[in-house]
Amino acid sequence: MKRLAQRTIGAAALVALSWGTALAQAQTAPAPATTAAVVSGNAPAIAPGVAPDTRPREYVIGAGDVLRVAVYQNPDLAIETRVSDTGQISFPLLGQVTVGGLTVPQIEKALADGLRTGNFVKQPQVTVLVTQVRGNQASALGMVNRPGRFPIDVSGMRLSELLAQAGGIAPGGSDVVILTGIRNGQPYRLQVDIAALFASGAQSQDPVVLNGDTLYVERMPTVYIYGEVQRPGAIRLEINMTLMQALASGGGLTQRGTTRGLRVHRRNGEGRVEELQPGMNDTLQNGDVIYIRESLF
Incomplete structure (x- = not known):
């Protein structure tokens, strides 16, 4: 029985030592850097030839977000609250705390520091969970x-x-x-x-x-083709699509169709419809209407 008690006491001391070391490392770890891009949520576009930023992209808290805050072994400090329009929340013992523009780890550190410096909790372990995203x-x-x-x-x-x-x-x-x-x-x-x-x-x-x-x-931009073609109707206008490509998308001409006298109806900048006679390699515009005539011979 005496040896068993000694083993139990030794194991408990080892656990306590490990837990204290973890807490000391967490307290002395440097806080995440707060840059202008993180606070505002505005990350600039990456310039060509510049390596992308591989740092974790933490969510930035905004007005209207709902947070659930818990403090380990202090259930009376657990709250679920919405961030006000001024970016603040009301937290027990600390009053109004500004959280807008901060990430979740930064809020956890700010609350823990406030509880520790105010001598409310000796070793506070704060957990923050975003339950609703309304601010961004x-x-x-x-x-x-x-x-x-x-x-x-x-x-x-x-x-x-x-x-x-x-x-x-x-x-x-x-x-x-x-x-x-x-x-x-x-x-x-x-x-x-x-x-x-x-x-x-x-x-x-x-x-x-x-x-x-x-x-x-x-x-999608569309052109329309009707008359003597195999598949008349609307056709998706691809980039730099020519008249010849549009005819091919329509299945080509029927046996009675001809490209002679082919017409394209196009709306100009003033809103009026003009009748054009383009070449087969001319590019089309969104909304063009192509008419294929019937051959007389």
């Missing part, structure tokens, strides 16, 4: 598979990531998308060719999405 959101509208509002759950979220949350471009949607928002107090509008973004390996040009931005996907 962006919208995806138009020809996407799941239109709606989506949380910006990481700092420096890219347009392609928002598009993925929306389920990607829906059938019939254009490869060119439009991102609108506010930058430096001024209206912001940017067109991005998604196909070119990945085909050319220019992912560094993938713009950063900020709180309140809207991604809009238009319908």
Whole structure:
């Protein structure tokens, strides 16, 4: 019995020593660096030829987010609260604490430091969980598979990531998308060719999405062909598509069709429809209507 008690006491001392060492390391570990990009949630676009930032992209707390805070072995300090418009929460014993613009680890450290310096808890272990993201959101509208509002759950979220949350471009949607928002107090509008973004390996040009931005996907550009063709109707307008390529997409001419007297109806800048007679290698524009005549012989 005496040996058993000694072993039990030795094991307990070893556990206590290990726990104290872990706490000391956690307290002396340097706090995560707070840069302007992290605080504001604005990560600048990566310039061509510059290696991307591989640091973990922590979510930045914003007004309206709901946080669940717990302190180990102190259930009376557990709260679930919403971040106010001023970026603050009310925490027991500490009062108003500013959390807006901070990451979750930074908030945990700030609360733990406040409890420790105030002599409320000797070795506080604070856990913060984001239960609802309301402070940083962006919208995806138009020809996407799941239109709606989506949380910006990481700092420096890219347009392609928002598009993925929306389920990607829906059938019939254009490869060119439009991102609108506010930058430096001024209206912001940017067109991005998604196909070119990945085909050319220019992912560094993938713009950063900020709180309140809207991604809009238009319908795909279309030309219309009718008359003596095999498959009349609407055709997707590819980049730099020529008249000859459009005829091929329509299945070619029928036995009675002819390219003589071929006409293209196009709306000009003033809104009037003009009748053109382009060459077979001329490029088409969105909304063009191609008419194939019937051969007289």
